[in-house]
Amino acid sequence: MRVIGLISGTSADGIDSAIASIQGEGYDLEVSVIDGQTVPYPTDVREQILRVCAGEPISMAALAELDDDIARLFAQAAQALIERHGRVDLIASHGQTVFHRPPRSPRSPNFPLGYSLQLGRGELIAALTQCLTVSDFRQADIAAGGEGAPLVPPVDLALLSHPQHARCIQNIGGIGNVALLPPWDPSVHPQPPKVLGWDTGPGNSLLDLAVETFSEGRQTYDHNGTWAAQGVPCQDLVEKWLQHPYFQQLPPKSTGRELFGQDFWNDCLREATPLNLLPADILATLTEFTALSIAQSYRTFLPALPSEMLVCGGGSRNAYLINRLQVHLPEMTVQTTSDAGVPADLKEALAFAVLGYWHCQRFPGNLPSVTGASQAVPLGKLHKPI
Known part of the structure; x- marks a missing residue:
């Protein structure tokens, strides 16, 4: 078909x-x-x-x-x-x-x-x-x-499972979501394994809103994370934002722009303004927030960290974000689903x-x-x- x-x-x-x-x-x-x-x-x-x-x-x-x-x-x-x-x-x-x-x-x-x-x-x-x-x-x-x-996790199970090792499939669109795929060889074990998954929190949503704000609408996203890479994250803000109740909520869970959208971005900007941060610093801080929200989610809710993360969605093209994920999850190899034969875009x-x-x-x-x-x-x- x-x-x-x-x-x-x-x-x-x-x-x-x-x-x-x-x-x-x-x-x-x-x-x-x-x-x-x-x-x-x-x-x-x-x-x-x-x-x-x-x-x-x-x-x-x-x-x-x-x-x-x-x-x-x-x-x-x-x-x-x-x-x-x-x-x-x-x-x-x-x-x-x-x-x-x-x-x-x-x-x-x-x-x-x-x-x-x-x-x-x-x-x-x-x-x-x-x-x-x-x-x-x-x-x-x-x-x-x-x-x-x-x-999407059941499709991930069908297309991206590995027979010998577990994988995390991390989509980073406006919102991030993860699927933990246990090792599975259907020729040996026809019954599919139990897959875990949930929305990890913000993906590109806050970054895109910040870029549109700072560029006065001339840009809609940070190409390759180049702008954010020029800044220095404010760790105090990152730690404060990570206290949001969503990140403590047990899976299954889902979210959207209703939680991590315009209102959340307005609060972020209001809290960052008195600190005299440059736009690049705020973008770096939001990128760090996204990366750490994913890493914290893995460490809190996964039974064990797998050896591999495959990223897809628009965030897979953000080299700075991918780098920060690798920094915060050094136990894992961070690649894209394209490396496993499924086009990330x-x-x-x-x-x-x-x-x-x-x-x-x-x-x-x-x-x-x-x-x-x-x-x-x-x-x-x-x-x-x-």
Whole structure:
């Protein structure tokens, strides 16, 4: 089956798309990546997404229009790959998350289920592309009492497990998340091992907000971490920010821009301003905060540190951040998933292509050990072209 996977992550910097040939059943998969790309959002659409994520009020009419705009852009991203490589059997679209509330949230203490909203409705993508489309991947896990996130660890298990040693797969998008993959050789042990995973906290979200602030909107991210690398981290601020209750919360857990977004960045800037730090110093401090939040999470919640970390997502291109991870986790070899044969820039889009493929097989796409759901369930809703 030829499948296109689509996603725009928490950074909302654009639509990642990947086309792949997928064969097999369950975790026994053969996945061949054909092509992929990232299509940036138009500036006005990205700005509106970020305003909604920051909690700015929006009318239902404007929300409906944004939903349609995102769906059209996702459809265009898929169509670009179809025009280059021919028709596909399925499109699997994660959409754009604009709100995520974990279950048992302080905001809803009397209602145990979580809530997560992804814009870019699958019905419209199916109509525009005339392709079967799967979307709304998080809802079934949430209905089963799960966090609805992270959803990629079962795909990591299928594509990135090593037969002899354990690995951590660390995605660093706007938010960071980890999957601990125990050693697994399916030919010897057909039953998959227990995978641990959770959202580690901020990834690029705070860094991107800081860069946009300091560049007055001329830049949206710190290319290769070059700007941050010129600064000196303020360890007092890092230690203070690491006291946030999220980092002490036991997994399973998930988070988003609602916690590590505009309000958190405003607090960071307010606390840094009296210290007369240069912009580079603040960026270095935020990078250190991100790296240490990941390292602290590993040391606190993993049963033991594995020998290897494979990084994916936009943070995999930030050499300074990768260096700080290696400094704080010297026991581990820090590389990218590209070194293991899965393109780091396309892995999240590829993961949703696999989740869409599993939907068609009615194969469960969540891991209760990761999301906290009461059971493993197939994910997504199927939309047929009109």
